[in-house]
Amino acid sequence: MFKVIEGGRGQAARADMRLEAGRGPSRDDVRREAARRLDASGYHLSRVREFATGAPMPASLRYLSLQINFVAETLSKLDPIPLDFCSDAYWPAFA
Template sequence: MRFAVVENSSDPVSVEDVEAEARRRLRYLKLDQWRTREFITGRPMPEVIQHLAQQIDLASRAISRMSPIPPDFYDDVYWPRMWEVEFSPT
């Protein structure tokens, strides 16, 4: 069983907040470095990286459409699992 602390916030969560969290997760995935490596070397980025980037994008869109957007939208419960992947584009 999982418990979460719900904070009372007077500020509603915006779509921009969700998009910022998605960008943070894509930075952690090192998506820009993978794209640069692909452009320079011609070697495609691994499918697992492409798939995770698509999942992050889909999660961002789904969370942004919620009404209201949950105040804990940044919680891993709403996003794809990323801890099993090697992120080094070298």
């Protein structure tokens, strides 16, 4: 039996349909982008490691999390939310 696994393409298709219908990005879209960036940074793995071992996570990751959450909150409050909200120009860079 086959199972459909929905990933980035499915989300992109929904976003395209929303744009065609005349609606811009939603607050949920911004939150998903923030979560994607946090996942890509390794924040969650470091957080789990901190709970498991007691060793503190790097301060740079903690600071990056604060920055990403701030950007997500700020972008979510804009009306309308910019169509290019996924652009790196809005989000902090992580190394």
